Amino acid sequence: MQAQPEKKRHRFKMPSAFTILFIIIIIIAILSWFIPAGKYSTDSSGNLIANTYHTVKSNPQGLWDVVMSPVYGMVGDKNTDGAISVSLFILVIGGFLGVVNKTKALDAGISSIVNRYKGRKKVLIPILMTLFALGGSTYGMAEETVAFYPLLIPVMMACGFDSIVAVALALVGTSVGNMASTVNPFATGVASQTLGISPGDGLVSRIIFFVIVDVIAIAFVMRYATKIQKDPTKSYVYAQREEDWKSFNIDERTNDVEPMTGRQKDVIWLFMAAFVIMIIGLVPWSSLNKHFTFFDTATTWLENIPVLGTLLGHDIAPLGTWYFSEITMLFLVMSVVVMWVYHMKEDVFIDAFMGGMADFVSVAMIVAVARGLQVVMNNGLITATILHAGETGLTHVSQSLFIILTFLFYVPMSFLIPSTSGLAAATIGIMGPLGHFAHVSGSLVITAYQAAEGWVGLVTPTSGVVMAALAISHVNLTTWWKWSLRLMLYLFIATVVFLAILAAI
Template structure:
């Protein structure tokens, strides 16, 4: 009987399965939707009002299985994801090397120790660190390691497990909500639309500051309320049990960063600072900055030094995936030497880190297969034409609001942020142009919705893992967080609408 129950138990299919079924569904649509095409300008952008019908191009079984392959290498109608997939693998290797030094883990632990006795101040400090992690490299699963440290500390000073979970979970995911250069969200979405991840960067920094400040205020208010009256805790029924189970004596924090680890943290932060500087289009600013182009050009003319560095170095502000992938490869090697890591250890750490992100890199290709089938079946233009007619009367504010709302259920359907971006941006980005919404703002709307969902979804291993460690029921988590979710929902929409007028 138990075996029969286990067979009948339903589980959420993986992102790979969902995306492959979507490829099949889209292939079926190529048999039903008329084919068509738009004229494009020299940059490849569609020209509104130029749609024309074409003979049918239905996609068959061979086309379905070939789509993920072409999604990786590209076709005449669809750019491949090889550049962004390789970037994901290399940054995975970079993170593998950094994690091998335990600089990030011990850095957080040292911060907790440093603020002992000042736990209320610790909340904003740690949430800002987690938000930066979420915004820059999509920090999520990495937070699991910190709950066994944070929960005993927070409980011992009069808070509760929900406060501890909030610091890492909410902190990292509002960072993802306002991703600045997150390669798995911003990077994939931007590459799908053929724009730089630096487009819209400044506005996303503003959103990051805004939602992080709101979240910190919300968590601090709850923590103070619980400290003043423990009965206000949503997990008060477990308080005595938690006090025994998460005894601070069993979880002593006695970690000090070594000199080499401190240098690793400096290099880690420097890597993302350089990447951001490389992606910001400095020459297009008002007034335009040409200092990086001039400096790079002058260095290339210096005898020996120019040849030693290389003549094909792109100046900061003109970087794309090739350059930022190269950056993280270089910084991985630099960290190896700074930390005095053995060559064999470095290779194992780098390959291990790449292996951790292999599924993400492949998901991008599978998801891009959806766009391959649509483009090869010539139904993309037909869908856009329907959108052009339907959106012709919509303001940019209404369109970006509908885009944000659209991505909330889509984030439940496709939990992979990179998979969701690769699967949908090819349609949503061009649709935005009909309502005068920039592609970068469509990317921001997608990220904001995805990050919002990632705080509450029961299909997320990060959410469920954090709650399981803290023995918090997800219903209690929802009761605690629903007000913050409404606030973030409203703030995100208002921010997106305001950005359409800037």
């Protein structure tokens, strides 16, 4: 009897964020045929006025509206602002990162720190985790960490730790950084632009949250590292330690660290300066203190200097009033400055910049597709109806309870749409106004969204970064879940308490 060929098992594969968003757009278009249409009255600033909802004639969305929604999501239409400004910024910052990565300055910087503190072992943990957290908080560092694992694993194992500690430095570091994104353009930037507020709104509270979650994560990892340093058998991957030692060439690779060049150090300084300037430019200084007018006065003074003022140009936006156009210009200029300081050839610079932009095209486009969801809802006249349902339900809900529910809402949504910018563009337009009805600021809603997205991003199998890190380090996903369970619980409790306190203040 001839043996039957074994049937191949088709494993379920999570669809891409693009597919998920298109499915949601289609569902929303169908719902526009059944959900009553309605509108709210608005004030002079365009903000919705509570208790002014009224029904209007329905405008169900059809196939043409669905396929046109991503286009209008990018360029805008009569009912919805387009995402072109934030998409362009994403492309330009991608080009900037491409140029910086071409210099290998970030890789060399991490290598230099590892080499300098190799003899002091545990000191490396808070230093490196904070650096990775800053990367996650400022520019959404995630995929870039994959290049560091082959370097971190040998060093951490040579220090008496294990591969889990190495993974935690970068993966946990960037995840808590993303939880407390301060000026992350792909999270804070997209969400703020959706609500029409400055990315600098709520910055102080996000910095405080950053310190809290970073300290919790560092303490957790250091406690584990100390425990297995004293007793290696306590390691979650102790059974494969000898195999890993040979596989990662520990003895050879821990001594193979190239020092930073002078030009790479200059690039590191420029890299940090770019984000510092961006932060200063975005913080609404006059809103924080109406008497602080230094940047406005300085800008006016420069413009009025004969000849120099003409050379500089007119209508210069003072620091503290910047938005996406200005920070896009900043990273474009800083890319050129990096090229000049590093003595990079013009053709190499163009290739690096365009290559960096190419890496972020999908991110820029997903913002437009996600904004298309809002286009269909607005044009179908069901946005106000959904908000009205939320307004009615939130009548007796406290501010603290609302923000906690918002955080819990974003936990499954972060799993469903594993795209920071896509999730923001698709949902913040609804959650922000709901927060307004509950007397919760839009910036706090953004903080709740970011906290959930970063928290889920630490363990979700839908994240390519998580799966790549575990594959490189030979750590099983279930092993990672067991190790990170208590850390996830600590971060969850800290987040809920922090959000509740902020909402109540």
